[in-house]
Amino acid sequence: MNTYHNSFIHTLKEAPNDAEVISHQLMVRAGMIRKVASGVYSILPLGQRVFNKLNRIIHEEMMAIGGAECNLPHVVPAELWKSSGRWDQYGKELLRLNDRSDREFCFGPTHEEVITDLVNAYVNSYKQLPVLLYQIQTKFRDEIRPRFGLMRGREFLMKDAYSFHDSEASLQDYYDSARKAYSTIFTRCGLSFIEARADSGAIGGDESAEFLVIADSGEDEVLVSESGFAANVEAAPCLDINVTHDISNIAPLTMVDTPNVHRIDDAVGFFSVAANQTLKSLLVVVNDVFSLICLRGDHVLNESKISALLGGPFRFATEAEIQAHCGCKSGSIGPINLQLKISIYLDHSLKSFSHYICGANQTDAHFQYCVPQRDIPTFVWADLRNAEAGDPCPLDSSNTLTSQRGIEVGHVFKLGNKYSEAMGAKFTQHDGQLKAFEMGCYGIGVGRTIAAAIEQSHDENGIVWPEALAPFDVVILNLAPKEPALVDLVKTMVSHFETMGKDVIVDDRVESPGVKFKDADLIGFPMQVIVGKKTLVQQQIEIKYRRTGQKEMVSINELDAISPLVK
């Protein structure tokens, strides 16, 4: 019999002061997790039960699409990472280790290299494809800033799946079935989520989609529209705009002394104009080639778009480089009168107005009446900014985008042959020729999904578990645990519920009733069965449903009629 005692349940009245978001606070208070180091947590038995529930759902749905479970090593030799080129690319997020012989290893943050090496060793022919392998395993990423408990930990449990194909069509097929499986998984968890177009980021690849649980505390912003468009702000394209202005009467370009005006906010104040009538310029570098990026003052640069446009990951220029190219300090950069000839890119949105305030490439000076097509020598229009709420929908410009916050719990990628090509992982095709595998990869953050479920489902008393994830379906609160008749009744009820396939736990602690009620609400079991001395007098058992708070009385004689379905 599961009891509070043998299940190691330890609740807290107060949350530690480092718990910022509600899911973190509630998980600590309910005794599910305990912090061991920054971004590193022990999962306590109650928490582990929730992990097991979710893991089981994931297993079932991965099996349903033909996945085979494996378990790859946590500690991975550097050679594998060097073979894909990521040893040098991945940066400080990769936890690097040395063994006693000083050989280099890393603690795997993701396993494309290991799986590619594995599959390449066994799969030689198109006849053996496709392959879908998955695992649920602890990863470590040395995050810049771990926070929010399990939401952004450094050590975290992840389901990662990898598929290998002989063609793009086969990859597309699996990619789509993985997306469907993910929808099924999150639906079974009782979560409200959206699938959105995403930026593939550090993993790389051709196309990706992420699954976000909708929550105000989410770290990601998603733009959605009624036409069915959904994309992470980082991945939402912005439409070009077709506006022409009569520029014949606009005053000529005028330089103005602007002491201590370095930021867009400063310029807005100084010139008394709206931010969308200013032009901001950013000097960026890709492979030692400099480019000037111009955005409207109210917009935010999109890193992926810049990197895609310029053909590689970019960085911002240093102060010294700005001095050399622009002849001024940062804060006064502009597209006119650059010292050195470099490519200039203007965001499409700069077509929305006729003339702008912009930096003059002279410290503490700005230009007024900058008309791009008249005053900027040579430039290229491009999509350079983050989309934002209110923008027209890229699928149907008659709709506008609205913004929602979400927690990224799953991400699926079409990797193509990025890893297989780099690592020389090939198979023999029908025609006898070698070809690099087409690959897909599919991840779910297990702990993060659990945290997201709590973000989405809680009240002032504590967690309200979706049935599918609850650590136990039913808690029996025995308010008079020393009463022999009640102890017997509880035993009968436990076997009754267990026969029905439900997980049951008994609060048999010698505690006052209030404590038991509060803890049951805090932990969030979907159904509470309450027995006390009153039960023996009235011959009735009380049932309370956590989600609705609804209570009902059932006669002891009608025990069989108690259905542990949540109302």
Added chain:
RNA sequence: CGGGGUAUAGCGCAGUCCGGUUAGCGCACCUGUUUUGGGAACAGGGGGCCGCAAGUUCGAAUCUUGCUACCCCGACCA
């Protein structure tokens, strides 16, 4: 990595300015009695290298220096 902050019992905190009994409080824990349907009452009790190290001093949780850990903000800057 830059800025700010914190570190005293399992958790939440006071004490630190202005050095001076045996370092305190609430929760939790232990014993006993009375309680028992929404975080009980009383009585008694246990638990601390005051983050670590060095220094100043007759004397350091308290002052100085260094280190470490943790938290927050920023890293989108023109």
